[in-house]
Amino acid sequence: MTQTTLSPQGKEEKEDHDSHTATKAHEMAKKQRDISVAEFFEKNRHLLGFDNKRKALLTAVKEAVDNSLDACEEAKILPEISVEIIDMQNDRFRIVVEDNGPGIIKKQIPNIFAKLLYGSKFHKLSQTRGQQGIGISAAALYGQLSTGRRIGIVSKISPKHPAHYFELHLDTKNNTPEIAKEEETEWKKDHGTRIELDLEAIYQKGLQSVDMYLKETAIVNPHCTIIYTNPKAEQIIFPRATDELPPETKEIKPHPHGVELGMLIKMLDATEARTLQSFFTTEFSRVGDGTAKEICSKAGMLPSQKPQEVSRDQAERLMKAIPQVRIISPPTDCLSPIGEENLKRGLKKEINAEFYCATTRPPSVYRGNPFIIEAAVAYGGELGAEEPARVMRFANRVPLQYQQAACSSTKAILDTVWRNYGLQQSRGALPIGPAVILIHMSSVWVPFTSEAKEAMAHYPEIIKEMRLALQECGRELARYTNKKRRLTDELKKRGYIEKYIPYVCSALGELLSLKENNKEEISESLKKILEEKRGKIEDISDDNEEYDEEFASIGQEGEEDEGEAGAKNDKEGDDQEQENGSGKKKRRKKNDDEENEESGEEQGGMDE
């Protein structure tokens, strides 16, 4: 008995002992498991642009609208998008975005809206707004996390098909969609998609607001109509300015100069080509037989080798060989810039300045990705002369409102010597003066610094193109500011004439005891002498008929909002960038009262 009682004890002890020696690793092993992408982003929501409540609202709207625009353009439909934000109280908002796009087939709806990293744009190279397949599902995830409510989708692909209604839940453990509700529904639209999403958020106007995002989107997408209903139930319509869709952007194959080793190995594995030579000619752009052979010979490999049999080592040799071979730049018809005229028209609508210029650079290439930089400048007029210039950044027609300091476009602006163009500028700071500077990058792959798509990465090729574009605008600006200075001088001189002629008359009159009518004669003659020589005054300022005061005021903070907004800001413990932005706005208004004490803060933020 004792033995039997002992033995299990001994066994237990032994087991205990065993487990004791292995405990740590075992324990740790218990905790080690797959991390789903969804879980990862649940914890790192800032990477997706959901780091605070104010930004969350903007990001969610932005992801939905960007998707709608991409879908419409791909389907060659003139976009008409309605955005509605409803205040549900207690920092909860419902956003409803509805488009007239091609719709989504039933099967795909759950994956698109409730599975991260699922999409059509990641694997193809073409100029689209979305690129990763994260955005809208991340918004859905955020909504789910902050309110517990599911995202609702209605989509219809043609009048012949029924509309489908889905309520989706995202299983964060497995990054898979769970369908909570699915039904056919009546929808009077011929085709399109509507999403409804609840989330925790703060609604606030200003440069980083939803209002501003929609307005700037309207500026650079003149072919779309946006109907916006804000939480105060005020409806704003941004009507389309043109019925022409931007030229269709073509999808291109990757260019060898942009490919990375991992991708190359994956492509080698997946290709249907039988030989290395045909692999290169069919899977890449700008590679003919000659170039393909050259790559192979530089890598010391046979063009006839089977792609699937290429070893890791050999792939690396190919990678080293590619840069040694001259390959024509990738095709650039895949890009659709906004265009100089549209840029100017957009700026004129938003900003009442006296001078506008815009430039579209010829296409260029970074890491095998073609891109086009455009820049525009508005100057003078109602713009504040003592403030840093306002910067408007766009990537593939999407406004970028956060992380200005981290963006390569900002670097390009800081690197440009604006003093040559009639603006003030201290070293390493934004130029000071009545100016708005706009930069747009279109590319098949815009290199963002994070998935939130807030700032463009610092590729030297990109910064160089940006600088060249800014310099082109700058030179035009300098021509204008010089002209204006001359004109100001001229007007001053004319003022002189008006001012001092009477004194010449009265002095001569007294000296020579002239009569009144003689004095008048002198006055007339003097005017002729002095003014005829000077010729006609040139009218140089741009008549801005496009300017729309109501339009321009959209998104600007109203007086009554400010105190409240400021308080919320504090509560939220906003990031630097945002404080920065609101500082700018406050100052902009206070400028009238000559209160500039916050300028230091603004400057400091930019220098970072």
Place this chain on the structure above:
Amino acid sequence: MVQMHSPQEIVQDIKAIANEVYQKIIKIKAPTLSMPLRSLQNVKYDEKEGYFEVLGKKKARTLTASTVKTFAQTLLMMNESKKLVETDDIATKREMYYISKNWGEARFKEQPESDTVMDDYEAMLSVNREQIGFVPEEKGGAVAGKLVVIDKDDTGKELRIDCTKFGSGAYSVPTSVEHLKFETKADFVLAIETAGMFQRLVKHNYWKTANCVLVSMGGVPTRACRRFIRRLSDDMKIPVYVFTDGDPYGYLNIYRTLKVGSGNAAHINKYFCVPNAKFIGVTPQDIIDYKLPTHPLKDIDVKRVRDGMKNDPFVQHYKAWQKALDHMVLMKKRVEQQAFAAHSLNFVIDTYLPEKIKNQKTWLP
């Protein structure tokens, strides 16, 4: 001796200029006011006459948009001056500046603006400003020693002013000296830069021991002071010796202006200079000869010397001056009149001045 115009002539000259302007204007042509250029570029040193002679260079101020203000101001000032001459009144430069305050937009903001217009206007008529009703503010200088100045009181009665009878004070040169007469048996006139040195010489009755007339210029001599010394020297036929600090300012501004006039008053140098003045000290050589304590030459002094060498016709004419200035730049030293006190307070009276006056070889032309 100064070319005097009667008030009527002056008024006529003014009207003639105004009329010329008027005629141009009614013919729709831009009127021009022209005047001699007032700078060293427009003078040459005339050795025979001994002063800066004005060259023919003219400055034309054509009426344009950018000159219309000054043009109006010049005409307005001409008008004020005409009134002054007609009523036999005078205005100081400062008063003229205040008169302009009635001109509305054409008024002068600062007195220097008004002074420049006045100088231009004076040059335009080629007369001295006293004749067009303007008098300087500045004191003419102080005089002590063996001299009787004969002036008139307001009734026209003669006033005899004995310059030996001012005790420790001095006679003050009036702004206009044309009517003065002199009586003197002095051997020379000593023109002194600083009031301090003047006081020392007066206090110790240097004029008695040396039998001379002492004049304190107080920096660059005013026109009245220059004219006073000139008339005294010409009328009484006595030499003039000049005693300044040993620095470029003393040489090139004070002495040169006294002797040959200035670029600024080019049009009237003829009367406002003392061609027979001689420079007795302090010369750069004196620094060595008398072992004087010095100050380092400042950059601005060196610049002044270079400028003089390059642009001043007087310096360019006298090798002796060029040598002295080179010497000074080489030593990099300047010296003050008061430096003699390092030896003893009255060293300047007992030793320096007597020795220098005796020895012409130590002078500069």
